[in-house]
Amino acid sequence: MGDGPQGSGFSRCGFLNVMPPVLDRKHPSAADLEQAAHRRLPEFVWEYLYCGMGHGDAVKRNRHALDRIKLVPRHLVGSDETDMRTEFLGQTFSAPFGVAPVGLGGLAWPHSAESLARAAGEQAIPFVASTFAMASLETLYDCAGPCAWFQLYRPNVETIEEDLLHRAETTGYDVLLVTVDVPAPMRRDHDIRNGFSVPVRFDHRKLWQAALHPQWTFAMAREGFPSFQNLLPYIPNSLKGNDALHYLSDITTGHVTPGILRRLRKRWNGKLLVKGVLSPREAAMCQDLGVDGIVVSNHGGRQLAAAPAPCDMIRAIRSATGSDFALIADGGVRNGLDIARLLFLGADFVMMGRPFYYAVAALGHQGARYIMEIFKKEFKGTLAQLGCRTVGELGMLKAG
Numbered sequence: 001m002g003d004g005p006q007g008s009g010f011s012r013c014g015f016l017n018v019m020p021p022v023l024d025r026k027h028p029s030a031a032d033l034e035q036a037a038h039r040r041l042p043e044f045v046w047e048y049l050y051c052g053m054g055h056g057d058a059v060k061r062n063r064h065a066l067d068r069i070k071l072v073p074r075h076l077v078g079s080d081e082t083d084m085r086t087e088f089l090g091q092t093f094s095a096p097f098g099v100a101p102v103g104l105g106g107l108a109w110p111h112s113a114e115s116l117a118r119a120a121g122e123q124a125i126p127f128v129a130s131t132f133a134m135a136s137l138e139t140l141y142d143c144a145g146p147c148a149w150f151q152l153y154r155p156n157v158e159t160i161e162e163d164l165l166h167r168a169e170t171t172g173y174d175v176l177l178v179t180v181d182v183p184a185p186m187r188r189d190h191d192i193r194n195g196f197s198v199p200v201r202f203d204h205r206k207l208w209q210a211a212l213h214p215q216w217t218f219a220m221a222r223e224g225f226p227s228f229q230n231l232l233p234y235i236p237n238s239l240k241g242n243d244a245l246h247y248l249s250d251i252t253t254g255h256v257t258p259g260i261l262r263r264l265r266k267r268w269n270g271k272l273l274v275k276g277v278l279s280p281r282e283a284a285m286c287q288d289l290g291v292d293g294i295v296v297s298n299h300g301g302r303q304l305a306a307a308p309a310p311c312d313m314i315r316a317i318r319s320a321t322g323s324d325f326a327l328i329a330d331g332g333v334r335n336g337l338d339i340a341r342l343l344f345l346g347a348d349f350v351m352m353g354r355p356f357y358y359a360v361a362a363l364g365h366q367g368a369r370y371i372m373e374i375f376k377k378e379f380k381g382t383l384a385q386l387g388c389r390t391v392g393e394l395g396m397l398k399a400g
């Protein structure tokens, strides 16, 4: 892989790093990019991305659970070469992490999903296109190629469900993730307080926030405020503004039952994953229904405030499913060490949502590739600290 967007990443000089380029010095980690995004985004957009359900208890829990995982370094091992390549679901990726689906991500920065999809394709990591993406699933596949996966909020109108599946199939998508942890529309206090809507309706408060964040405002004004490109064909002409948003959220909160999963399994010829599983019993049930794997996830703490952290459930879920079942985990992952932590616990692959969109909000399009490179460098460094030459060897740490 190439170096940072400015052409030169950290180059090694013995055990010292030579002076890093400006971008690295300003934003050495995802945490720095998160702060920069916070400075750049109007409060109503920031809160949409950042906040969790209620008081954010599950968001905090995700972070604390990861911090508790200790890994014992191993230095006296045979080789200093590390190889991050990962075979997963029949594809070879350059590292064991990918971009989770984020609906309305285009509000963070114009065309952020397209930027991330393009960078993911170049970097050979998966990009998951949300049903609620602000670019069409066809456009996102054009950007990411076979690295694009599609996430489905099951529409409760069968013709729409079939049309989405047909579009995804004919476009070339192989991996379909069916999200099951949004069985009903949720009341998110911050969005209600902010009068959050798509398209954005600028009342006095939002206008003031936009005026205080001119980079975001000019970028949006220049490139056009985003809309639901992916779902546009299904919105009746008579519905505008918030009515269209409510209509979409009503038709896409289809409760997913075992019977529906069985039907989707028959319908979808590619890989089928269920996203939003936290219980070992439901993980085993998904396995019995013939799906190829699950995403152990609490939706980044945005659904049930009392939900456990995925990190705390992986071991039990892995025991319930055995080793021959694909497990992806997400929630609170913010650096290469966190990726290693989840793989150590038994996940095969890791996803992140917010950090990728913060990076694009902070740096524009170049942020997409930049953050992926940071995660790769951090993960590679962590593998070296743990004496692992390959991603698979993280599993051997479990044996001591």
Ligand SMILES: Cc1cc2nc3c(=O)[nH]c(=O)nc-3n(C[C@H](O)[C@H](O)[C@H](O)COP(=O)(O)O)c2cc1C
Residues within 6 Å of the ligand: 048, 049, 050, 062, 100, 101, 102, 103, 104, 130, 131, 132, 151, 179, 275, 297, 298, 299, 300, 301, 302, 330, 331, 332, 333, 351, 352, 353, 354, 355
């Ligand atoms: C603003 C936002 C929008 C999201 N939209 C979707 C979505 O459309 N579909 C979905 O399955 N998950 C969605 N998620 C959940 C993510 O896919 C992922 O599970 C979560 O972000 C992981 O936590 P992290 O943000 O701490 O990395 C969303 C998350 C956020 C923060």
